[in-house]
Structures are given as structure tokens and as C-alpha cells.
Amino acid sequence: xxxxxxxxxxxxxxxxxxxxxxxxxxxxxxxxxxxxxxxxxxxxxxxxxxxxxxxxxxxxxxxxxxxxxxxxxxxxxxxxxxxxxxxxxxxxxxxxxxxxxxxxxxxxxxxxxxxxxxxxxxxxxxxxxxxxxxxxxxxxxxxxxxxxxxxxxxxxxxxxxxxxxxxxxxxxxxxxxxxxxxxxxxxxxxxxxxxxxxxxxxxxxxxxxxxxxxxxxxxxxxxxxxxxxxxxxxxxxxxxxxxxxxxxxxxxxxxxxxxxxxxxxxxxxxxxxxxxxxxxxxxxxxxxxxxxxxxxxxx
Numbered sequence: 001x002x003x004x005x006x007x008x009x010x011x012x013x014x015x016x017x018x019x020x021x022x023x024x025x026x027x028x029x030x031x032x033x034x035x036x037x038x039x040x041x042x043x044x045x046x047x048x049x050x051x052x053x054x055x056x057x058x059x060x061x062x063x064x065x066x067x068x069x070x071x072x073x074x075x076x077x078x079x080x081x082x083x084x085x086x087x088x089x090x091x092x093x094x095x096x097x098x099x100x101x102x103x104x105x106x107x108x109x110x111x112x113x114x115x116x117x118x119x120x121x122x123x124x125x126x127x128x129x130x131x132x133x134x135x136x137x138x139x140x141x142x143x144x145x146x147x148x149x150x151x152x153x154x155x156x157x158x159x160x161x162x163x164x165x166x167x168x169x170x171x172x173x174x175x176x177x178x179x180x181x182x183x184x185x186x187x188x189x190x191x192x193x194x195x196x197x198x199x200x201x202x203x204x205x206x207x208x209x210x211x212x213x214x215x216x217x218x219x220x221x222x223x224x225x226x227x228x229x230x231x232x233x234x235x236x237x238x239x240x241x242x243x244x245x246x247x248x249x250x251x252x253x254x255x256x257x258x259x260x261x262x263x264x265x266x267x268x269x270x271x272x273x274x275x276x277x278x279x280x281x282x283x284x285x286x287x288x289x290x291x292x293x294x295x296x297x298x299x
Contacts, residue, residue, distance in 0.1 A: 073216040107236060108289070113244035115282035116198040116274055121243065123151075126200055126275065129237035136230035139221030144207040145230050148261050151200050158260055159203075160195035163272070166252045167192065194246070198274035202245075203257065204231055205267040217266075227270050238275060244282075248272040 091099065130147045138144060150156055195201060206227040210218035220226075231247075238245055250257070254269035 071215065071217050073212055073218050107239055110235065110239045111244070111284040111287075112246040113278050113282055113284060114194055114246050115279040116194045116244060116276040117279045118197050118199060119277050121199050121276055125241055125243075126202075129234060129241060129243075130202075132237040133230045133234035136226065136233050138226035138230075139223065140219075142207075142210060142218065142220045142223070142226070144210065144220040144223040145227045146205040146207060146263065146267055147234075148203040148205065148263065149200055150203065150261075153196075155260070156198075156201055157196055159201060159257060159272075160192055162256045162260065163192055163195060163248075163250050163253050166250065166256075169252070192248075194274045198276040200275040202234075202273040202275055203261065203269060204234075204271045204273070205258070205263055206270045208266050208268060211264070211266065224270065231271050234273070238273075242277070243275055244278045245273040245275050248274070 126149060130149070133147065134143065134145070136145075150159065204227060206223045207220055208223055209220050212218055235245070235247070248271065250269070250272050253272075257269055257272075258265075258267060
């Protein structure tokens, strides 16, 4: 009896915990089982925006929900697009095969290069590769990208200072031992000399929404995916003209770099590319790419 009297309070606590857990689970089930015709909360409806990507360490702007602000443009206010005939050039199969091999050979030579020459690069070449990147597809053809090209030495140095300060914290604290150890074989660290040396720094910003001349805001669907595709085309365009870069996603640097470059709050930094010719003594890790059978499934 004495043992039972001691255990009774413990059993009561356990029973309360079990009942509480069952109540929570039942409420979750009710929430998830709500039929499409039933009313859902305004918050859940507002949060359901499948085209919106995560901001990269830059939450300095509160994202406004469509329908909550009269400043958002309505689709009916936009001009309908005229559709025109499209007849791209068609190649014989032999030519297609040859061209596909040639492009693969060119892009297979692409490497991330951290040793960049200060030798000047014609500005018109940079303009053309940016134009090429701007041909990327985008959600609802919103073209949600801004390419900031920096060649002024002092601004480049300020960018380097911001990046290195944050990167040192990343390596020492934020990234964790596993991430740092995985990078060790690539011999990377927080020192980014190429940010001073490269003749150009290209900072690619995604526009979380657009601003029209009349002051209204325009929804940019799948903006991060669209800008990422554009970055891929940019890398191919740089390789095509014999220039090199290293893809850099400066963790926790976005807000500072955005303010330094005087970009508006609707723009978030996605990628930073130093661009130039490879240094005469440049080296790269001897990496191998996965064979086709490991990256493609043919059904």
C-alpha cells in the first residue's frame, strides 16, 4: 500500500501528459482534415504562396501579402501580350549531335577559380554576358533580377571587408565542424583576395517584388528560382568568352552589401561573382564529375 501511495502521484502526472498529447494530436488532425470547402484561417491563406522562395539571410523587409495592400498592381491593369510566330533554326541530326558535344566540351572545362588576374576586361564583353543572363526564363516573365557590376577599387575593397568579416565568423562559429571539414580539401577559407584583384565583381540580386513607374508593386513569382536559372546562364556566358569566376553565396552579408550598393529593400543578394581572366599561376582542385548514368534517369 505504501508503494502504491508513492506511485499514485507519478501515475497521475503520466496520465495527464498522455491525455494532453492526445488532445494536441486530435487538434492537429482536425486542422489537416479540413475540407477544401470549409473556411480556413486568414493567416494560413496568406502564408500559402508556393512561388515565394526563402530570403537568404536578409529579413530586413517585411514581405507584404497580396490583397492586403492597395499598392499591388492588378492583373487586369496590365497590357495583354501579343503573340508572334516563333520558328527557331532547326539543325540536321548530325549537326545537332556535333553542337551538343561542342557545348558540353566547352562547359565541362568550367572550373571555380579563386586566382584571378587584375588584367582589364573589355566592359562591352561584361555587358554582353549580362544581356545573355537576362534571356533566362522567369515566373510570369517578371525578370526579377538586378546585376550590380562593380569595378571601382574602393567599393570592391569595402565589399571584401564586409565579406571577410562575416566569413571569418561563418568558418569559426556558424558553419559547424562538418561543413568546415568538407571544405578543407578545397583549401578555402575566409580570406577573399580575389575580391580586390578581379577587375569586376558581379552581385546578383533577386527582386522579391517589382516596383512599377506608377508606384504600384508587382508580384514576382518564383523569383529565387528564376534568378538562379539566370545565374547558370551567366556562368555559361562567362565560360564562352574565356573568363573565370567562383560562385560565392556570402552568408549573412546580404543586408550590408545591399546598403553599401544602395539597393532597395525589395532586392535580396543571391550570389557574388568575381570576374576576370585566370591568373597566370592559377590552380584548381582536380575534381571529377559524376558520369551520366549517375545524374540521369531515363524512363
